[in-house]
Amino acid sequence: MQLNRDELKRAWRTMLTIRAFEERVEKEFADGTIPGFAHVYLGQEASGTGVCFDLTDDDQIGSTHRGHGHCIAKGCEVEGMFLEIMGKAGGICGGKGGSMHIADMDKGMLGANAIVGGSPPIAVGAALTQKLRRTGHVAVAFTGDGASNQGTTLEAMNMAVVLKVPMIFVFENNGYGEFTSAEYSVGAKSLSERAAAFGMPAASVDGGDFFAVHAGMREALEHVRDGNGPYALETRCSRFLGHFVGDPQKYRGSEELAAARTNDPVLRFRDRVSEAALLAIEELNAIETEVRARVDAAAAAARAAALPDLATLETDVYVKY
């Protein structure tokens, strides 16, 4: 299960792309170039990266309102994503979707989802397709601690067990759903224990550690691909920023906020990989430079891009009406 150098570089590139993308989103949002609101994934990079690392374009994920990281980890291009988030022509969804509705079917990215608990039932269906077609591929539903209490999520767990579909429920537990702590909102002892009681194996890993998430997913994939039905993986994460960009987070104490920042998945990966001399710090830095340049260029290009043609307002409602 040791990753080779290319794999490590790929993981680093993905995590950094998410980091750079979200930092840029934060900045663009402050500049007013991103309409609406933005929920960024800062602090959770290792979770999405680790979960998607061994997935192919033929495996599918359903995502959440906090979906940028999932998109990037699943292979969506940052150029199209920035265009989309800024509501521009050429965006991944033609500017019609926005931050909470990025999807890229060719990459197996079935959509961010602005309805909390919206994705798990859909992912059950994707997994059903995989099962019926005997592809060996899987579907993953990302949900948060908050979303874990939504009826749709809970019944999707039972449905997945009953239909024995190759699906992984990933619970990214960042401790908060909006302003309310998971300590309060989740009555169960833990998300993974509750999931296990639905009749599937469940594990909980340090979501700030790419290697832990990746190892957890390996086990999950093994179980799921063997036709044993679904699996649940909780990744315990830190949410660096507030619920949305601009949330002052007074409901979190300053100590807690400071502590969250210390569990930085990007720094932890860098330290671990360089200390173990798996990759040289120069290699890591070179990738960082390249990634940041690409992200910045994508953002700048998106800023300058045109809005969608007004004629598109009424297209794409139906394949044919």
Place this chain on the structure above:
Amino acid sequence: MQLNRDELKRAWRTMLTIRAFEERVEKEFADGTIPGFAHVYLGQEASGTGVCFDLTDDDQIGSTHRGHGHCIAKGCEVEGMFLEIMGKAGGICGGKGGSMHIADMDKGMLGANAIVGGSPPIAVGAALTQKLRRTGHVAVAFTGDGASNQGTTLEAMNMAVVLKVPMIFVFENNGYGEFTSAEYSVGAKSLSERAAAFGMPAASVDGGDFFAVHAGMREALEHVRDGNGPYALETRCSRFLGHFVGDPQKYRGSEELAAARTNDPVLRFRDRVSEAALLAIEELNAIETEVRARVDAAAAAARAAALPDLATLETDVYVKY
């Protein structure tokens, strides 16, 4: 926890009333005097009776499509119930509700419910009222094995734990939701284990045994009334008839069907109580005669009763519009 003679008589009377009522419903349905469809409670009498035995009119229950037994156990009058089920004037709900919508607020009966999973959220609210008013009273939500998979039921469990309301989730597991077996539809090891994983104590009792159900409820009530939040009680029952009156039940093998009949809560109660000489067989029989006479008279009166006045079609939509 030993019941005295009066209490035993009360339990017997309740169970028998349910039995006689439902047998009469079966017959009336065959006669065509009951419109629509009827889901009877035959075989589950001990469950509703045991659950409601220590409840007062100020405790509340939310029920299901199979609600006649719950209504009777909670104190609704069979006269009004027959009128209601036959859609007659003077019915408990003026003939507007029917079998699946019998309610009697004065008795703490918040309604049968034709939506599977409809009652648990409502019962959480009733329990919230009890909690906020510090009454010491409780709310009970009845659900079946089938209903246990509905998202509304599942999220109500978490909500009840989080709000720490005095509520009892009663899962009447009769092995089937319509035609589908619980073995298939419930992915969890057991209903009570899944409920426990939500963060509340849960127990499972023999629902064919009044004494087991009653003892289970005593524990549940103790926990709940002490302000410890909700409790889950699974009662394992037999469904004598099909999902609705007239269902030929081909999906159940003949052995299973025969076995179901052997676990007869009414016979078991009679045997146990008479064998232990707690009540004489003559006493039991006298009550039976009386109960059956009352039920038969109620049904006959309801048959003869008038339909509701057409003017009531548009009343009772609002308190004031």
Place this chain on the structure above:
Amino acid sequence: MPVISYRKAINQALEQEMARDARVILMGIDVGGGAGGSGDVGSVGGVMGVTKGLYPKFGSDRVIDTPISESAIIGAAAGAAVTGMRPVAELMFVDFIGVCFDQIYNQAAKFRYMFGGKARTPLVIRTMGGAGMRAGAQHSQTLHPILTMVPGLKVVMPSSPYDAKGLLTRAIRDDDPVVFLESKSLYDVKGEVPEEAYEIPFGEANVLRDGRDATIVAFGAMVPRAVAAADLLAKEGVKVTVLDPRTTSPLDEEAILDSLDETGRLVVVDESPPRCSLAADIAALAVSQAFDALKAPVGLVTCPHTPVPFAPNLEDAYVPSVARIVEAVKKTL
């Protein structure tokens, strides 16, 4: 031509399309007929027997019994559709839409638009509606207005065995999400239905009676009543056109407007409470686009603004009757 029931016509469309296309799967509560039981699984085929015989024929991979979890049923069907299957999900009674509506209108119906045209969601939701079964307030609604208003959905209301088969075949072959609303009071109605598969296109009204005195527009179970009303009126010398748009979305506006050009008088029969109803929708079409043709107030024959009552006499008074339709037409003359 064989004469079969509306129920059988639906069953036939399902069977033929499943045989034709391996991507077509059924899922829902008891559509197979009792998974996990100790007896004869597949003996039932749905609570109304509509899918009977399909489980024995196609097996548990294609006829999937589910737990009672409608959000997961519809959501899974949507997810399967968007990844390449062509699921037909059953929402037993349309009344249950409230526990899964999000997966219909926010998810399946919006995928394509939100994703800039990238998604294709060939999903059919079969469900049944309507009063008359003495099933009470939570099992007797129609609710087609809240479906019709959803951009991205198509909504079908078949009124005869022939239409049921042809429209369902079309729905299954369609690449957009379709809600197929069966009228439970029509299941036992019989009519001529070709043995072989055929499609009825969406958005094309059926003209059941042709007359120049007035136009009646009716949907689903109200169509036979509108026809009965027209026949009664014909005996009195009043000749009315009866239009069944067959799909409420898309709506054959042209057929309605053309007919109004001829008749100038409109009655809409809609089995639903009056507010924001399909009756209102058609009336609005008329008064916004055929104003000059209109010679009289539009007659709206709907249910009252109340839940569906249980008592048989109340329920009968609740649903638009032939007599009320006749009266409404006369009022426009």
Place this chain on the structure above:
Amino acid sequence: MPVISYRKAINQALEQEMARDARVILMGIDVGGGAGGSGDVGSVGGVMGVTKGLYPKFGSDRVIDTPISESAIIGAAAGAAVTGMRPVAELMFVDFIGVCFDQIYNQAAKFRYMFGGKARTPLVIRTMGGAGMRAGAQHSQTLHPILTMVPGLKVVMPSSPYDAKGLLTRAIRDDDPVVFLESKSLYDVKGEVPEEAYEIPFGEANVLRDGRDATIVAFGAMVPRAVAAADLLAKEGVKVTVLDPRTTSPLDEEAILDSLDETGRLVVVDESPPRCSLAADIAALAVSQAFDALKAPVGLVTCPHTPVPFAPNLEDAYVPSVARIVEAVKKTL
């Protein structure tokens, strides 16, 4: 009179009614403001700050943060209402109605009728709707038509701070379930609002402009636009009446019909897709009950039959604009 925002007006009504009546409780996601956090719980007061300050004042028994479980939120509120409390439940965005609709239309709204008049359900569901925040297809809908059609529900759409306070006060004191639909684009709009509590009755339209050339009926966030259109038209010498029914159910039909008697020309402005909309509903009222008064086709100014797009220019084109209202009125002249 104090000048406060629409947001503050709602907050004030909540605070005053909670102070007046101990049975009034609030529940919903983050309405308290972050239960269980290590910081200053109660610092927020809902995602839009509407309930700010109420948690510190009334405590966790009366301002109840909940998990993200809307069926349980609305259902629990309905259950609390029917057992004697007067809950105000928040459904954050009306777009989320799909995950809890059953508890609204099949449960709370039907209790009274199904139970033969025995239940009393003084429940208020506060929720917000409307486009303009660049929030995308699942956070920008209005959905009032599907609420308006439900027998047993009352539906309120306040268009100003004054109305918001008076109508919410009325809603909380009302004995029936009420959906109180706030327009998120109006939260920062300011207006004169009396300090003390007052009620605005349901079913009474507000006349914002009085003119005899045409009638504009508008709801919620469309009301200011209708007024702006009227003022522009006035400059050209066209005098229109602007009616804001304030509640869509009950609807002040009389006010609309009376105005049509005078003007004979009607434009309805409705921020929703066109099918089975409130626009259609009002047009149907006109053509069924004021046919003789009507002098021109009814103008329907609605959104297109599409989900709400995200891109700012598309979203702006989506919502009925002042220009489109002006144009629609001119077309009727």
